[in-house]
Amino acid sequence: MKKIILTLFSLIAIQALTFGQQEVKTNDGKTVLLYEDGTWLYADSIPSYNIKVTSITKLELPKTNFKDKIITHTGYSLLYNETHEQANWVAYDLTKEETNKLFERTDKFISDQKVKTGTASDKDYEGSGYDRGHLAPASDMGWSSNSMAESFYYSNMSPQTPSFNRGIWKKLEELVRTWAIENNTVYVVTGPVLTNGLQTIGPNKVSIPNYYYKVVLDYSEPNIKGIGFILPNIGSKEQLQYYAVSIDSVEKMTGIDFFPLLQDDQEELIEKTLCIKCWSWKNIKTTSEKDENKATESVQCNGITKAGDRCKNKTLNLSGYCYHHEGQINSDTPKSNTEEIKSYPNKTTKSSSSSSQCSGTTKTGSRCKRMTTSSSGRCYQH
Structure with a gap:
C-alpha cells in the first residue's frame, strides 16, 4: 500500500495520539493515519495479500545479534x-x-x-x-x-x-x-x-x-x-x-x-499495513x-503491613490478599503479635485450645465478632 504526501487531501477531525500517530478523516469520510514524516495510510482498507504460507520454525522470535542470549x-x-x-x-x-x-x-x-x-x-x-x-x-x-x-x-x-x-x-x-x-x-x-x-x-x-x-x-x-x-x-x-x-x-x-x-x-507488506477491519x-x-479467582464480594485483605497491622485494603481475590500483599500468600508467618496472626486463615498456624476472634468478614464488610478454636482462624459460618 502506497504512502502519499498529505497535501493531496483536504483533511478534517484530527485527533492526536500519544505516540505521534494522528487519525484523520477525509472529506469523503475515509479514515487515514498520519505519521510524523507527513505520510499516511488508510486505516480501514483491507489489503489483498497474495502470500504463500510456508512452515517457519520459531516464527515469533525477533531478530537478535550474535551476542544476544x-x-x-x-x-x-x-x-x-x-x-x-x-x-x-x-x-x-x-x-x-x-x-x-x-x-x-x-x-x-x-x-x-x-x-x-x-x-x-x-x-x-x-x-x-x-x-x-x-x-x-x-x-x-x-x-x-x-x-x-x-x-x-x-x-x-x-x-x-x-x-x-x-x-x-x-x-x-x-x-x-x-x-x-x-x-x-x-x-x-x-x-x-x-x-x-x-x-x-x-x-x-x-x-x-x-x-x-x-x-x-x-x-x-x-x-x-x-x-x-x-x-x-x-x-x-x-x-x-x-x-x-x-x-x-x-x-x-x-x-x-x-x-x-x-x-x-x-514482511514488508504485512508490517507496513494497518487494517482495522481485518480483526475482530x-x-x-x-x-x-471467567473470574474464577474472584469473589462476589470484596473482603478486607489478610496481609500484614510493615507496622505489623492488618492491611485495610479491600480485595476480590479469593486468596484474601490485595495486590500489595500477594507476596505473603503461602509465605512464612510474619513477625507480629502471635494472637493477631492466629486470626489469618492463609497463614500456617498451630492448633490452639484457646479461642480467638474469627477472621471472617461479614456481608457488611466488618470482621466477624465470633470466637473460634479452629486452627483455620474462622468460625463455622466462615
Missing part, C-alpha cells in the same frame, strides 16, 4: 535486559487449543534461574505501588503446569500501574486470546519500551516503562495479517483500536525487528477469563 521456557522465549531488570521482549505462539486453561494460576512469583545475572525480586515491588505486570499473560500459559509456573518468573514481569495492568492491558490480552481462537494460531511479541532515564523501583532499580507494545501476526491462510499496539503505562477508557498501529511503527519506536524469518516481500474487536470469554 535468548532464554527459552516452556511457553515463551525472552531476551533479558540487565540494565532495566526486565525483558526487552517476550515472544510466543498461541494456538486455539492453548486458550483452554487446564491449570490454575500459581501466584508464586520467583526469580528466573536462567538469567545468570539475576532478576528482580519481591523486595523491588513491595510497597512500590506498581503491579508485577505479566508480559506473557498467565492466562495464555494455562495449558501446562510448567508454562503456568514459569509465567510467574520475574523475568516475565514489568512494573505496571494497577489501572493499566488490570484495565486496558488486560483487555488487550483477552483480545489476543480471541484472535487465537478465531485464527487457530497467532504469533505474539510483547514488552516494555525501554529507554534511558526511566524512573526505577526497588533495590535492583527496576525501570518503570512509560509505554508498552504488543505485535500480533496471523500467518494462516486465507487472511494473513499483522497488527501492533503502543500503549502508555496509565489507565485508559479508550477503545483498543485507538492504540493500534502498524508493526513498522512499533519497530520504529522500539528498534526491534519483528518476524525477521518471513520472506522479505511478505469483541472478546470471546474463555475458561481462563
